[in-house]
Amino acid sequence: MKRHSLSTRLWHWLNLLCVVVLFMSGLTISNAHRRLYWGDWGFDASHAWLLVPRFPDWMTIPGHYSLAVARDWHILMAWPFALGLLFMWIAMLANGHFRRDVATSAAEWHPIAVARDIAEHLKLKFDHADGKYNFLQKLAYGAVLGVFLPMMVFTGISISPGMEPTFGWLVELLGGHQSARSLHFIFAFALFAFFIVHGLLVVLSGPIRQVRDMITGGSIDEA
Amino acid sequence: MKRRSVLAGLGALWVAGCNKVADSNAGSKLLSAAERWHKGAHRLLTDRDALAPEYPRSAVSPFFRGNGSTDPRNDDYPRHVEEGFANWRLEVRGLVENPLSLSLDNLRRLPQRTQVTRHDCVEGWSAIGEWTGPQLSLLLDAARLKPEARFIVFRCADDHKGTRYYESVDLIDAYHPQTIVAHLLNGEPLPVRNGAPLRMRVERQLGYKHAKYVTAIEAVASLDEIGGGQGGYWEDRSGYQWYAGI
Numbered sequence: 001m002k003r004h005s006l007s008t009r010l011w012h013w014l015n016l017l018c019v020v021v022l023f024m025s026g027l028t029i030s031n032a033h034r035r036l037y038w039g040d041w042g043f044d045a046s047h048a049w050l051l052v053p054r055f056p057d058w059m060t061i062p063g064h065y066s067l068a069v070a071r072d073w074h075i076l077m078a079w080p081f082a083l084g085l086l087f088m089w090i091a092m093l094a095n096g097h098f099r100r101d102v103a104t105s106a107a108e109w110h111p112i113a114v115a116r117d118i119a120e121h122l123k124l125k126f127d128h129a130d131g132k133y134n135f136l137q138k139l140a141y142g143a144v145l146g147v148f149l150p151m152m153v154f155t156g157i158s159i160s161p162g163m164e165p166t167f168g169w170l171v172e173l174l175g176g177h178q179s180a181r182s183l184h185f186i187f188a189f190a191l192f193a194f195f196i197v198h199g200l201l202v203v204l205s206g207p208i209r210q211v212r213d214m215i216t217g218g219s220i221d222e223a
Numbered sequence: 224m225k226r227r228s229v230l231a232g233l234g235a236l237w238v239a240g241c242n243k244v245a246d247s248n249a250g251s252k253l254l255s256a257a258e259r260w261h262k263g264a265h266r267l268l269t270d271r272d273a274l275a276p277e278y279p280r281s282a283v284s285p286f287f288r289g290n291g292s293t294d295p296r297n298d299d300y301p302r303h304v305e306e307g308f309a310n311w312r313l314e315v316r317g318l319v320e321n322p323l324s325l326s327l328d329n330l331r332r333l334p335q336r337t338q339v340t341r342h343d344c345v346e347g348w349s350a351i352g353e354w355t356g357p358q359l360s361l362l363l364d365a366a367r368l369k370p371e372a373r374f375i376v377f378r379c380a381d382d383h384k385g386t387r388y389y390e391s392v393d394l395i396d397a398y399h400p401q402t403i404v405a406h407l408l409n410g411e412p413l414p415v416r417n418g419a420p421l422r423m424r425v426e427r428q429l430g431y432k433h434a435k436y437v438t439a440i441e442a443v444a445s446l447d448e449i450g451g452g453q454g455g456y457w458e459d460r461s462g463y464q465w466y467a468g469i
């Protein structure tokens with residue numbers, strides 16, 4: 001049996017491409033108005049809860065300040081990103097990947113089990129006999145697939161004025177247009193944090209094998 | 224510092240790749256196709272008359288920021304400000320059977336719509352204001368659109384960075400019930416900053432569609448011959464999306 005199914009591998013790399021372009025073009029969009037607000041409206045510093053630093057050109061798409069071009073990229077990549085996520089969820093539910101590898105059991109939430117898992121992680125011991133992923137991994141993948149990535153889609157829809165006549169309830173649920181914009185930013189950086197930790201752990205746990213298996217699928221007995 | 228420059232180098236390489244894609248023929252076609260997919264999805268999911276949210280009067284922001292032109296100095300505009308816009312005319316022209324030339328008094332005597340709505344700038348800020356004016360559909364019906372009319376162009380009085388501002392919408396947004404020619408903001412005549420004496424409200428799209436200092440409403444069959452051909456000032460100048468509902 002393959003360690004990673006074809007659907008997982010396809011989605012993983014497509015999603016990486018989308019997230020990188022969306023994040024970097026998003027930094028340009030952030031540079032256009034570097035303040036975040038809660039509620040429906042906000043336009044000056046007195047209402048802002050955060051003044052976002054200006055992101056330098058080398059971090060942004062395009063490599064100079066152009067809100068129009070950044071929006072072009074953002075608008076394009078939103079499609080494969082959102083449809084890809086939908087595809088991954090359908091595939092993950094259909095092939096049992098979610099139930100088998102991502103969903104947690106009540107026993108795993110026991111404080112002693114959680115503490116042991118954290119301790120093992122801190123010792124950089126990644127061998128785990130039962131199941132592919134340990135508790136912290138399941139939690140991280142579950143949060144990314146179930147919360148961070150979908151929230152990028154939902155908050156993104158909410159800040160589109162053309163979507164609001166239909167999705168006004170969603171905007172209200174998120175606390176208003178500017179709150180949705182703030183949440184879009186917060187979840188983007190939550191994903192960025194995951195990206196860093198995920199990359200770091202791949203490097204620490206045998207990067208060549210990890211990346212190769214995410215391309216070829218690998219085999220389960222090797223894991 | 225070294226790691227930083229490696230990162231910067233990788234970033235530059237990646238960004239250069241993206242720019243190459245965007246500049247290529249296929250790439251730019253793909254980027255503008257994505258805009259149409261969004262518009263298609265919005266139109267599919269949203270009834271053509273579905274309203275943008277309206278707020279209670281108490282939700283009005285303490286100040287309504289102005290962007291772009293906030294104090295036009297070109298041509299006759301300063302004189303109109305001095306005259307209190309007593310001689311301002313709004314023309315309805317182009318592909319219409321019955322061209323109109325209206326004074327502010329004419330517009331004030333028409334049935335009015337008042338709406339408290341949120342204005343979202345493409346940059347990311349928002350403000351809530353109460354706008355009052357006749358619906359654009361009223362003017363278009365009075366002027367009787369010819370069947371070949373497909374877009375409505377808003378002509379403006381302000382030169383922004385040396386070029387006359389203009390915008391355009393399709394007939395779905397032109398006939399939308401919340402699309403009004405506003406002459407009041409929060410019950411007062413529009414401040415110059417917000418487009419005195421007349422500005423468009425196109426509530427389901429971003430701020431740059433809401434043309435200010437409007438002098439004429441023009442029905443056309445195609446946008447190709449207007450301005451730079453992209454349908455609006457910012458569309459021509461910087462490549463902003465013509466469909467600004469995203």
